[in-house]
Amino acid sequence: MTANGQIKAVVFDLDGTLIDSAPDIAAAVNRVLAEHGWAPLATAYVERFIGDGPKTLLLRILQEQGLPTDDAFVEASKVAYLKNYAEAPATHTTFFAHVAEDLKALKASGLRLGICTNKPHGLTQTVLSILGIADLFDSAIGADAVPRRKPDAAHLLAVVEAMGLGKDEIAYVGDTDVDSACARGAGVPFFIVPWGGGPHVVDADATRISRLRDLLFHLGRTSPEGVPA
Ligand SMILES: O=C(O)COP(=O)(O)O
Numbered sequence: 298m299t300a301n302g303q304i305k306a307v308v309f310d311l312d313g314t315l316i317d318s319a320p321d322i323a324a325a326v327n328r329v330l331a332e333h334g335w336a337p338l339a340t341a342y343v344e345r346f347i348g349d350g351p352k353t354l355l356l357r358i359l360q361e362q363g364l365p366t367d368d369a370f371v372e373a374s375k376v377a378y379l380k381n382y383a384e385a386p387a388t389h390t391t392f393f394a395h396v397a398e399d400l401k402a403l404k405a406s407g408l409r410l411g412i413c414t415n416k417p418h419g420l421t422q423t424v425l426s427i428l429g430i431a432d433l434f435d436s437a438i439g440a441d442a443v444p445r446r447k448p449d450a451a452h453l454l455a456v457v458e459a460m461g462l463g464k465d466e467i468a469y470v471g472d473t474d475v476d477s478a479c480a481r482g483a484g485v486p487f488f489i490v491p492w493g494g495g496p497h498v499v500d501a502d503a504t505r506i507s508r509l510r511d512l513l514f515h516l517g518r519t520s521p522e523g524v525p526a
């Protein structure tokens with residue numbers, strides 16, 4: 298991508314891209330199910346539904362489990378889920394391998410960092426603070442802080458605007474088709490991480506990276522050999 302030489306910032310998806318939040322999300326879902334006497338679900342099962350926000354998460358799980366899916370029940374389940382999640386936002390959440398050190402390497406190269414996530418905005422700030430990486434990001438915008446969330450490109454463009462940049466100056470990194478569609482809609486380069494348990498990304502034009510520091514090479518910051526281990 299010839300335009301990558303002008304890239305000044307990298308915007309990241311959060312769940313499934315930077316952090317493995319699935320254990321805490323599954324615990325919050327399982328508390329909702331337990332209130333009705335329903336059996337808990339495995340983390341790997343719940344993980345498949347993360348990436349399009351809490352309402353879709355709950356709706357798709359209820360659908361697959363043959364549980365009630367009327368609007369009122371889904372809404373009440375979402376409210377209960379968010380309350381549970383807010384009570385334990387990062388008890389079992391971890392970074393994927395090398396993420397913390399690679400974010401610092403990207404930042405040290407002069408790239409600016411942002412986050413565009415379908416996690417609620419308040420929870421996003423809380424989790425970033427608990428994990429000690431809030432200060433790395435110029436802007437981190439959750440789904441309920443914008444009029445139209447991912448996959449709508451407006452969500453990503455709101456992050457770009459908050460960073461005082463133009464869309465030609467950023468790349469987006471994510472783990473699901475929601476992220477891919479958002480990047481494509483905004484017309485920005487998109488990179489896929491190899492981890493995360495969400496739906497398989499079908500975007501054949503996206504660049505797959507093996508770890509975040511590979512972005513230094515792709516964005517023309519240094520040669521692969523020159524990247525500190
Ligand atoms: O679906 C969510 O709640 C958040 O997912 P995201 O961080 O991958 O956008």
Ligand SMILES: [Mg+2]
Pocket residue numbers: 310311312313314347348471472473493495
């Ligand atoms: Mg994700």
